[in-house]
Amino acid sequence: MKGVHTGVAMVRDAVRDAILRGEYLPGERLVETDLIEKHGATRFAVRSALQDLAAEGLVEVRRHRGAHVRKVSTSEAVEITEIRMVVEGLVASRAAERVSDGQATELDEIGALMRRAVEVADHRRYHDLNQRLHALVRTIAGHTVADRISETLRGQLVRHQYTLSLLPGRPQASLPQHERIIAAIRGRDPRAAEEAMREHIASVIEALKSMEHLEARS
Numbered sequence: 248m249k250g251v252h253t254g255v256a257m258v259r260d261a262v263r264d265a266i267l268r269g270e271y272l273p274g275e276r277l278v279e280t281d282l283i284e285k286h287g288a289t290r291f292a293v294r295s296a297l298q299d300l301a302a303e304g305l306v307e308v309r310r311h312r313g314a315h316v317r318k319v320s321t322s323e324a325v326e327i328t329e330i331r332m333v334v335e336g337l338v339a340s341r342a343a344e345r346v347s348d349g350q351a352t353e354l355d356e357i358g359a360l361m362r363r364a365v366e367v368a369d370h371r372r373y374h375d376l377n378q379r380l381h382a383l384v385r386t387i388a389g390h391t392v393a394d395r396i397s398e399t400l401r402g403q404l405v406r407h408q409y410t411l412s413l414l415p416g417r418p419q420a421s422l423p424q425h426e427r428i429i430a431a432i433r434g435r436d437p438r439a440a441e442e443a444m445r446e447h448i449a450s451v452i453e454a455l456k457s458m459e460h461l462e463a464r465s
Contacts, residue, residue, distance in 0.1 A: 254292035259299045261286055266305050266316055267402050277306065277314040305402045324407045325455045331400045332448035334393050339428060339444035340437040342387040350387050351433035357383065358429045365418045373418045380425060411454050424450060
């Protein structure tokens with residue numbers, strides 16, 4: 248029984264990571280036989296893993312239609328991001344309380360790389376660094392429950408976050424927001440860190456609402 252449970256966790260984590268990396272697109276079918284072969288797992292392990300991911304909101308399993316990566320509408324993405332604003336504000340506050348000198352230096356390095364990516368208009372690089380920065384803040388905070396919630400929310404927003412990163416002017420607008428987050432955390436100011444993070448995510452919400460408005464008009 249222990250081996251079966253290990254198989255479920257292995258497949259679940261691998262498929263979750265692939266969805267978060269954008270290897271599977273929204274609406275794409277997750278074929279059981281392909282997953283069995285790819286991960287060397289049993290059909291039971293694959294089906295159980297997909298049910299776990301469905302409970303996380305990453306996968307949709309329909310009778311006679313199999314499993315697909317769940318599509319998230321822009322309006323739902325706005326609501327999810329509103330929750331993310333609260334959770335990540337808490338995480339930023341805690342990170343400011345716990346950050347080490349070495350971690351503060353790493354935050355500075357990411358900030359410098361983000362600025363360089365904006366200067367050379369490398370949006371893909373900026374997107375990757377954005378993800379790296381938020382991941383580091385979560386690592387510094389070390390808040391297990393908040394981290395788990397953030398991962399689930401982020402998984403449902405992968406497509407929207409990537410689309411936002413490619414919008415004209417979006418990296419230039421978000422760069423100073425990220426720099427304020429970095430400055431507050433490395434300055435060990437929990438209140439300023441929470442406010443900076445919430446302001447940043449509030450701007451993401453506004454950008455999503457603008458996208459939703461454009462979609463409604465098209």
